[in-house]
Amino acid sequence: xxxxxxxxxxxxxxxxxxxxxxxxxxxxxxxxxxxxxxxxxxxxxxxxxxxxxxxxxxxxxxxxxxxxxxxxxxxxxxxxxxxxxxxxxxxxxxxxxxxxxxxxxxxxxxxxxxxxxxxxxxxxxxxxxxxxxxxxxxxxxxxxxxxxxxxxxxxxxxxxxxxxxxxxxxxxxxxxxxxxxxxxxxxxxxxxxxxxxxxxxxxxxxxxxxxxxxxxxxxxxxxxxxxxxxxxxxxxxxxxxxxxxxxxxxxxxxxxxxxxxxxxxxxxxxxxxxxxxxxxxxxxxxxxxxxxxxxxxxxxxxx
Numbered sequence: 001x002x003x004x005x006x007x008x009x010x011x012x013x014x015x016x017x018x019x020x021x022x023x024x025x026x027x028x029x030x031x032x033x034x035x036x037x038x039x040x041x042x043x044x045x046x047x048x049x050x051x052x053x054x055x056x057x058x059x060x061x062x063x064x065x066x067x068x069x070x071x072x073x074x075x076x077x078x079x080x081x082x083x084x085x086x087x088x089x090x091x092x093x094x095x096x097x098x099x100x101x102x103x104x105x106x107x108x109x110x111x112x113x114x115x116x117x118x119x120x121x122x123x124x125x126x127x128x129x130x131x132x133x134x135x136x137x138x139x140x141x142x143x144x145x146x147x148x149x150x151x152x153x154x155x156x157x158x159x160x161x162x163x164x165x166x167x168x169x170x171x172x173x174x175x176x177x178x179x180x181x182x183x184x185x186x187x188x189x190x191x192x193x194x195x196x197x198x199x200x201x202x203x204x205x206x207x208x209x210x211x212x213x214x215x216x217x218x219x220x221x222x223x224x225x226x227x228x229x230x231x232x233x234x235x236x237x238x239x240x241x242x243x244x245x246x247x248x249x250x251x252x253x254x255x256x257x258x259x260x261x262x263x264x265x266x267x268x269x270x271x272x273x274x275x276x277x278x279x280x281x282x283x284x285x286x287x288x289x290x291x292x293x294x295x296x297x298x299x300x301x302x303x
Contacts, residue, residue: 045064045065045066045067045164045165045291045292046064046065046289046290046291046292047062047063047064047065047165047166047190047192047195047289047290047292048062048063048064048065048287048288048289048290049061049062049190049197049224049287049288049289049290050062050063050089050093050285050286050287051226051250051252051278051280051285051286051287051288052078052086052089052280052285053252053280053281053283053284053285053286054078054079054082054085054086054252054280055078055079055082055254055255055257055281056079056109056230056253056254056257056259056261057076057078057079057082057109057110057112057252057254058075058076058078058104058109058110058201058202058226058230058252059074059075059076059077059078059082059086059113059252060074060075060076060199060226060252061073061074061075061089061090061093061095062074062075062163062166062190063093063095064163064164064165064166064192065164066164066165069164070094070164071099071163071164071166072090072095072097072098072099072100073098073099073100073101073102073163073168074086074090074098074100074101074102074117075102075104075188075199075201076102076103076104076110076111076114076201077103077110077111077112077113077114077116077117078109078110078112078113079108079109079112079113080108080112080113080137080140081112081113082112082113083112083113083114083115083116083117084113084116085113086113086116086117087113087116087117087120087121090117090120090121091120095121096121096122097121097122097123097124098117098121098122098123098124099124099125099163100124100125100126100127100161100163101114101117101118101123101125101126101127102126102127102128102186102188103126103127103128103141103186104129104185104186104187104199104200104201104202105129105131105181105182105184105185105186105201105202106128106129106131106132106133106135106137106138106141106181107133107181107182107202108135108137110201110202111128111137111138111141112137114141114144115140115141115143115144116144118141118144118145118148118150119144119147119148123148123150125153125161126145126150126151126152126153127152127153127154127155127170127186128152128153128154128155128186129154129155129173129184129185129186130154130176131181131184133181155170155172155173155186156170157170157171157172157173157174157214157215158170158214163190165192165193165292166190166191166192167190167191167192168188168189168190168191169188169189169191169219170186170187170188171187171188171189171198171211171214171215171220172185172186172187172203172207172210172211173185173186173187173203173207173210174207174210174211174213174214175206175210178206178207179206180204180206182201182202182203182204182207182228182229182234182235183203183204183206183207185200185201185202185203185207185228186201187199187200187201187203187207187211187228189219189220189222192290192292193290193291193292193293194292194293195223195224195290195292195293195294195295196221196222196223196224197222197223197224197225197226197288198220198222198224198225198226198244198246199226200225200226200227200228200235201228202228202229202230202235203228203229203235204228204229204232204234204235205234205235205237207228208228208235208236208237208239208240209237209239209240211240212239212240212243217243220243220244221243221244221245222244222245222246223246223247223248223295224246224247224248224249224250224288224295225241225244225246225248225249225250226250226251226252227249227250227251227262227266229261230251230252230253230257230259230261230262231251231253231261231262231263231266231267231279232259232261232262232263232266233263233265233266235266236249236266236269238269241269241270241273241275246275247275247276247295248275248276248277248278248288248295248297249270249275249276249277249278250278250279250280250286251277251278251279251280251281252280253279253280253281254281255281255282256281257281262279278297286298
């Protein structure tokens, strides 16, 4: 009888603790989606991709963790006013050094906070397209690079870089001249085990068609596609989407933004292809973790 009472008391205590934990977190709902990607995991460690909610702009933080070390990469840094927030965000993730910083193209909503990032952290390699912009924002980034004694690496399609156990390949830009500054965007594909991601900056139709001409289809498949130009109809052509064939489409855009991003044509296209849509304006920051085989997607709703 005494043992029975102990079991009852233990059960009641566990229920009480669970109830208190849930009530303390009821303002946040976290959903996890787990999808089988490959047949066999052969990577020890994990890759974590943060699509950071900064409103109307892009900022993507990628971290590869393995038993030996941690490697960090940042693609774009939002607007000028996002710099301080992003520095704090990375510090909270334990970042002490960025192995790679990519400024996809010199629009203010992509490189605005890069000067703060460059000033705050030791940087390994900075990759930016060879295209100037006559803006103070662009000048501030160049000044920060010069003040740190760093040099800019130009993107060369087909060039590959290691990020720990992960590897990324430059897919674009493939020309020296475009009518739209967006098409100068650096596009890259990141592989980790059996999982893959494509990051597009603001690349539009011209760049997408060039990528399809230059690279074989099998090298363009990806489980996760970050849509070009915040889900604008100027990007994500039928042909490009069909070849990439993603399971998930991530859209980085601001809530009720004045551009109407993402455009309804793109959303309709994704829905018709049964591609799951992940939007920062609806979900906040989206964090996708890969163990080389499975993807784990964390979504946080605060209310």
